[in-house]
Amino acid sequence: MITRDIDAFLAFARDAAPDFGPATARAAFLVAPDGFALAEQSAQDNAYMADAAAFDAQRASMQHRNLHRAISTVLPTVCFAGDPATPDALFPNNVFGTAAGRCIIGRMRHPVRQREAIRSDIRGFFAEMLGRDEVDLSVQPHPCELTGALVIDRASGLGFCGLSERCDQAGARLMHDAFGLRATLLFDLAPGEYHTNVVLAVLAGRAAVVCPRGFADPAVPAAIAGLYAPHAVVCDDAEHAAFVGNCIALSADTVWMSANAGAALSATHRQALADAGFRVETVVLDAIEAAGGSLRCCIGEVY
Template sequence: MRPHITDTVVMVPPDDFAFNEQTARDNDFQHRDRNAAAVRERALAEAAAMVASLRAAGVQVLLLGKGLDTPPLPDAVFPNNWFSTWPDGRLQLYPMRTANRQAEVRPQALTALLQEAGFRVQRTTQLAAAPGQALEGTGALVFDHLSRRLFAARSERCDSELVQVHAAELGYQPVLFDTRASSGRPFYHSNVMLSIGERFALICPEALPNRAERAAVLAALTESGRELVELSLDQTEQGFCANLLQLQSRAGERLLVLSQTAFDHLSAAQRERLGRHGRLLPVAIPTIEAVGGGSARCMLAEVFLPRADDVAT
């Protein structure tokens, strides 16, 4: 059975971090800060501290540095949007919506990093997209690898046709749905209102305006035997509470990586329930959240590739 959690992630230092004008058009979580230099310095410090916390907890963190020939990449700190990795050795690339995010896609540099760390990249595949179509990786797609489903909230960054195509390629069942934030607009990414762990799921039912779709999503999550933890719209929008990721240490300890903001917005009862599925590991990333509009899960790209020393089966 395909693993659902990993002990290795790729992160990208926020060397060019700034308010992204191109993505702000549909991301209600972004907030402008005029002090660009201070913003960048705070973001660099937050990301470095997060890397240190993960490594101290036993997670292998691979850092993809900035290339000499790459343009400024204000959102590069969120690498999970442009690629995913798979146990069959595949590196999957995804079409990004904006030009300055398309420039983040650097498969050769990523492949070199992964292979240097002892992983096998056996092939690279690109999801074909027509002009204007986008499907932004594990931001747009929340995978349930155990039940072979992929959950996707329709948006400018999550094209329904591409979801269907990708699901068919993977042999997964697509679960598509509309979302509505308090602004009245769709959530820009699925993973800000839904997270699926090995034996639990975090979701904001208020974000699903269509009753039939809401029932279908909740049924798909619960029929796999997962514990369902429901979030309010305020916890989702103000706290980034759904934007967490379950990892494990190299020693096998289960971890739930979330921002300090998310931790503070969860109730004591919700923390206790989540704690049954792994040690909560809060990281303080307030600048990245406020200016970049993404949180802890967005900063982590999971590595599921086989290791070079694995015996072929």
């Protein structure tokens, strides 16, 4: 099922058993922020990006290394070299995704990011080292920026896909099929939002973090929060702006977000995550956040 009909999706989702696959990734991969700088093309539709003067390549590199070290405590994590010709490559989950037996390569909207998809080292890692079948969506015309646009409940096989310049309806269908999902809910993001994973996270299949202001139709975040109730965190504007929605569960008992997000997270919402069985872990990423993404954007998942 792939639909815009909220009621039809909920009727299906409520009966979806948590047996689709592992709720969290087996491993992770990163791409180093080598040549970290403002990507002017990406800035056209990413309102979270700072001005060029705010980019500090040395600090971003240090913070990225600290991120690698931190998440390696909970799951195996590899880091590929960056490339100054692809300044957004430190956000690899938009370009490379995985499902059982497959590596999926997305179609990026901007040419500066389309360059990332042709990397032979990352393709070879999945195809030759891990023996994954390649599903290459990068050569077709519809933008589909993988787990930036599509938030997935891996336990139940459910997708939540926000449409914007970074993903159209045809691209959403391609991703739904590539990831082999049971059901995907389509909806429009609010004007000015570029990726769903900035305003929504599904944590290990049992909790959700939702930023309602990021959705064009308020019925959509309300429905998603209801689906995961009582373990739903509904962010206020300050939490939204600090990237609380750009969090990720990397194990059954940890949810990771940036230090700025952790500082903005209210005590009530921190307790809500604890009630869902999650300990909040944070990493300082303010330099990286100048590029318009945060912790979850940096992490590619290996399922």
